[in-house]
Amino acid sequence: xxxxxxxxxxxxxxxxxxxxxxxxxxxxxxxxxxxxxxxxxxxxxxxxxxxxxxxxxxxxxxxxxxxxxxxxxxxxxxxxxxxxx
Amino acid sequence: xxxxxxxxxxxxxxxxxxxxxxxxxxxxxxxxxxxxxxxxxxxxxxxxxxxxxxxxxxxxxxxxxxxxxxxxxxxxxxxxxxxxxxxxxxxxxxxxxxxxxxxxxxxxxxxxxxxxxxxxxxxxxxxxxxxxxxxxxxxxxxxxxxxxxxxxxxxxxxxxxxxxxxxxxxxxxxxxxxxxxxxxxxxxxxxxxxxxxxxxxxxxxxxxxxxxxxxxxxxxxxxxxxxxxxx
Numbered sequence: 001x002x003x004x005x006x007x008x009x010x011x012x013x014x015x016x017x018x019x020x021x022x023x024x025x026x027x028x029x030x031x032x033x034x035x036x037x038x039x040x041x042x043x044x045x046x047x048x049x050x051x052x053x054x055x056x057x058x059x060x061x062x063x064x065x066x067x068x069x070x071x072x073x074x075x076x077x078x079x080x081x082x083x084x085x
Numbered sequence: 086x087x088x089x090x091x092x093x094x095x096x097x098x099x100x101x102x103x104x105x106x107x108x109x110x111x112x113x114x115x116x117x118x119x120x121x122x123x124x125x126x127x128x129x130x131x132x133x134x135x136x137x138x139x140x141x142x143x144x145x146x147x148x149x150x151x152x153x154x155x156x157x158x159x160x161x162x163x164x165x166x167x168x169x170x171x172x173x174x175x176x177x178x179x180x181x182x183x184x185x186x187x188x189x190x191x192x193x194x195x196x197x198x199x200x201x202x203x204x205x206x207x208x209x210x211x212x213x214x215x216x217x218x219x220x221x222x223x224x225x226x227x228x229x230x231x232x233x234x235x236x237x238x239x240x241x242x243x244x245x246x247x248x249x250x251x252x253x254x255x256x257x258x259x260x261x262x263x264x265x266x267x268x269x270x271x272x273x274x275x276x277x278x279x280x281x282x283x284x285x286x287x288x289x290x291x292x293x294x295x296x297x298x299x300x301x302x303x304x305x306x307x308x309x310x311x312x313x314x315x316x
Contacts, residue, residue: 010187014232015258017192066149069142069178071185072232 002051004059007076008068009040040076043067051080086310089114089126091156093147097134098169098281105281106130109306118150128165128209128309129156131172133225133279143186143228144174153179165209165309166273170226173265173275182266182275183241184233189226190258198290198299199224199278200252201264205245208271209312213304220301221290222283224256224264229277231259231266241266248274280305 010016016038023037043063047055056078063075088106090113092099103113114126123129136147147153153175160166160181168176176182189195200221203214214220233241238260241247249265257277265276280302283289289299 014187015190017188017190021192066145067141069145069185071177071183071234071237072142072187 001049001082002047003081004045004047004051004055004078005081006043006045006059006063006067006078007040008043008063008073009038009076010073012074014072041067056080086111086128087114087124087126088112088128088130088306088309089116089123090130090132091116091118091152092132093118093134093136093150093171093175095134095136095138096132096171098279099132099134101279101281102130102132102169105284105302105306108284109303109310111306111310116152118147118152121151121155123152123155123159123164126164128312129159129167131156131166131168131175132281133170133172136171136175139171139228142174142178144171144176144178147171147175148178157181160273163270163272165312167210167305167309168273168275169279169281170229170277173277174228176273176275181273182268183237183246184231184260184263184266186228186277187230187232188228189230189256194225194227195229195256196223196225197254197256198222199254199256199264201249201278202252204247204250205267205271208248208267208274209309210274210305211248211267211308212312213308219252221292221299222278222280222302223290224278226257226277229257229259231257231261231263231277233260244269249276249278274305 019037088111106113248267251262283302286298
């Protein structure tokens, strides 16, 4: 069993209102050491058996076609992780 | 004149759009996302709502649904398409209109009667308006902030692709106050506000004349009927 992890983040130059709202909660909790919070997405694609190059190629394709929108987001990483199960 | 309205799982305003088509004088044709059949319609509306729960990104999963392969290929042949709210988001996710739509800058869902300026009347859906006409139609969204990179914004303005702009209030932080876009041919228009909720006196926005008497959205559905006749 393997998992292919896809990480997607909103583009740096875009305002992330959700992250900004979370940062406000940090400050209200008395945590002042952080000046920015950004919220992204982590997708876990589960594979029966080992992840092959073909799985990875499909994952990269879907990361660009569906899991992210290149206008507003960047795909940071597509990688294989061992399943904990 | 047959105008199709596609229902996706989570569409909310499909019935209202079908009704608007009928009130404008067209024949409404309900269509289903899970088919590959546009039933030979003369024009198409992607309605508002929260398709697939707006999971992943608004409109993203719907943009990959079965019927969208036909929508995209007919769009390239010039089928007039109007995307309203979630339908606008689907058009953007399908790459038929530029830019992207993100969470409102203030973080809240907003619902208001919104004043707009018609910025372009050379489209299948806005030919019934006067250029720079000011209209009021309802707006209701949580993720209606239009964004695009500087180069795309320059192209959008340079090629006059802005169809509608917010007036007085920018309700969601949209770049350049953009409320709606058209494509290069003017056959495809998308906008966040809801013209189908302003088509019949008694059910529209308030006006100076009477409560709920606003019908400024009706011309959008009438425009396409004359366009299709002339085509």
